[in-house]
Amino acid sequence: xxxxxxxxxxxxxxxxxxxxxxxxxxxxxxxxxxxxxxxxxxxxxxxxxxxxxxxxxxxxxxxxxxxxxxxxxxxxxxxxxxxxxxxxxxxxxxxxxxxxxxxxxxxxxxxxxxxxxxxxxxxxxxxxxxxxxxxxxxxxxxxxxxxxxxxxxxxxxxxxxxxxxxxxxxxxxxxxxxxxxxxxxxxxxxxxxxxxxxxxxxxxxxxxxxxxxxxxxxxxxxxxxxxxxxxxxxxxxxxxxxxxxxxxxxxxxxxxxxxxxxxxxxxxxxxxxxxxxxxxxxxxxxxxxxxxxxxxxxxxxxxxxxxxxxxxxxxxxxxxxxxxxxxxxxxxxxxxxxxxxxxxxxxxxxxxxxxxxxxxxxxxxxxxxxxxxxxxxxxxxxxxxxxxxxxxxxxxxxxxxxxxxxxxxxxxxxxxxxxxxxxxxxxxxxxxxxxxxxx
Amino acid sequence: xxxxxxxxxxxxxxxxxxxxxxxxxxxxxxxxxxxxxxxxxxxxxxxxxxxxxxxxxxxxxxxxxxxxxxxxxxxxxxxxxxxxxxxxxxxxxxxxxxxxxxxxxxxxxxxxxxxxxxxxxxxxx
Numbered sequence: 001x002x003x004x005x006x007x008x009x010x011x012x013x014x015x016x017x018x019x020x021x022x023x024x025x026x027x028x029x030x031x032x033x034x035x036x037x038x039x040x041x042x043x044x045x046x047x048x049x050x051x052x053x054x055x056x057x058x059x060x061x062x063x064x065x066x067x068x069x070x071x072x073x074x075x076x077x078x079x080x081x082x083x084x085x086x087x088x089x090x091x092x093x094x095x096x097x098x099x100x101x102x103x104x105x106x107x108x109x110x111x112x113x114x115x116x117x118x119x120x121x122x123x124x125x126x127x128x129x130x131x132x133x134x135x136x137x138x139x140x141x142x143x144x145x146x147x148x149x150x151x152x153x154x155x156x157x158x159x160x161x162x163x164x165x166x167x168x169x170x171x172x173x174x175x176x177x178x179x180x181x182x183x184x185x186x187x188x189x190x191x192x193x194x195x196x197x198x199x200x201x202x203x204x205x206x207x208x209x210x211x212x213x214x215x216x217x218x219x220x221x222x223x224x225x226x227x228x229x230x231x232x233x234x235x236x237x238x239x240x241x242x243x244x245x246x247x248x249x250x251x252x253x254x255x256x257x258x259x260x261x262x263x264x265x266x267x268x269x270x271x272x273x274x275x276x277x278x279x280x281x282x283x284x285x286x287x288x289x290x291x292x293x294x295x296x297x298x299x300x301x302x303x304x305x306x307x308x309x310x311x312x313x314x315x316x317x318x319x320x321x322x323x324x325x326x327x328x329x330x331x332x333x334x335x336x337x338x339x340x341x342x343x344x345x346x347x348x349x350x351x352x353x354x355x356x357x358x359x360x361x362x363x364x365x366x367x368x369x370x371x372x373x374x375x376x377x378x379x380x381x382x383x384x385x386x387x388x389x390x391x392x393x394x395x396x397x398x399x400x401x402x403x404x405x406x407x408x409x410x411x412x413x414x415x416x417x418x419x420x421x422x423x424x425x426x427x428x429x430x431x432x433x434x435x436x437x438x439x
Numbered sequence: 440x441x442x443x444x445x446x447x448x449x450x451x452x453x454x455x456x457x458x459x460x461x462x463x464x465x466x467x468x469x470x471x472x473x474x475x476x477x478x479x480x481x482x483x484x485x486x487x488x489x490x491x492x493x494x495x496x497x498x499x500x501x502x503x504x505x506x507x508x509x510x511x512x513x514x515x516x517x518x519x520x521x522x523x524x525x526x527x528x529x530x531x532x533x534x535x536x537x538x539x540x541x542x543x544x545x546x547x548x549x550x551x552x553x554x555x556x557x558x559x560x561x562x563x564x
Contacts, residue, residue: 036451040457048458116534187513188508260538333530352496352523353497353525354528
């Protein structure tokens, strides 16, 4: 039975690259070394209902059609629109992302990634203050203080602790967990917190306050702080600050507890400032716990293609970026866009109610392997191969390391890259500048 | 009725059912509200009985679950369509809606929880 080794998992931003997939009759029947998320993702195409055929909605019902008909209809919608929007493209390859950006440019669209509801504020924070970082390999080998702030890797990044952080045995931490301290900052006593040396269960929405207090202590101004900070006794905050100062190499892994709460990007900005302060004393870095496995790749590709990592508006003929204005949820809630294309993401499941209401009002195109809430408002549905299982490509891990995904089985589904390439050609044809023309 | 703060977020079961969002498994993984024991008792609700969670942005009915470690002033709904029916859409001018820390009320109800397709259908205007 052929076993493919060193398979790259395409679920979360850990991009574990040591999975072992058993392939029988062009189906994956077993996945070794994966977590529950990775196993579900890698075996998903063989366990769950797929979108089997392209479909176009007629009189309220999705009717099967050919790939060519669906791609043509999608191109017609985008060309006819005055203010089209492209969203997602984060659970796919960088090669597909490049094409999605090309399609957005060709159609004068807005284009945004799932960072809009994830680590978008972290990108803004990095632009304001920088983001002192390192590879997960460096973190594994050096870090002796690991802080999980507003993230819950036991649930969202299950192998993070064994491969890269708390449990991993590194060159300077040969005894793994015994050589490291682990801190969790979260309003909930999460499953991740169970094994922490310290849990700071702060009041919801007070992350900025707590970061600011830590900065004050690190900078020698402990005396100005009140006895209670963010719902915590001052002594506990001082204890954490002292742990940070005593560490040889500290790292803050941060998640949606920083980006989605009060303060948004200003909290991430303040984490960067805390890291900067701590680097006057010891070595400290920060890494965002990225969700979609290649949302980091979107940021990379978009940055080198357009100069901006997300929320890019091509309507002026050149890339324009202002996330509070050009971010997906802002334009949807302003009811500004008149056509929508999404791929390798599920805004139907992950956007607030007000955004989804508008998506029911406008023509929407979905490129995905599976039916999901987005299918409910989509007028053109185009099935895609699952990257990393049915087609290869490049993805970027949460620490910005590119990793090549493997193709494990053959498929008759077109890849996102192929679908987008054909759509670009069709758009150019409709605009009258031929398959090789256009900007 | 209790007044509380709603937090939404990932869970491993929600993540493991991402590719089957039309299934009962996804509903079971994403359509519930966790409360601590005291709050469940205060509402007179048992595990798996429905509760109505309301915010300034909407209302959703989901089964109640227990998380003994939750503070008194926090309830949790996994990220997904049910949580997003009531999260704060305001991006505060920086692109990101408010998926965590939303003032909410929870009360017992005999109303049924909507499945994914039924919930999405409520957005048609």
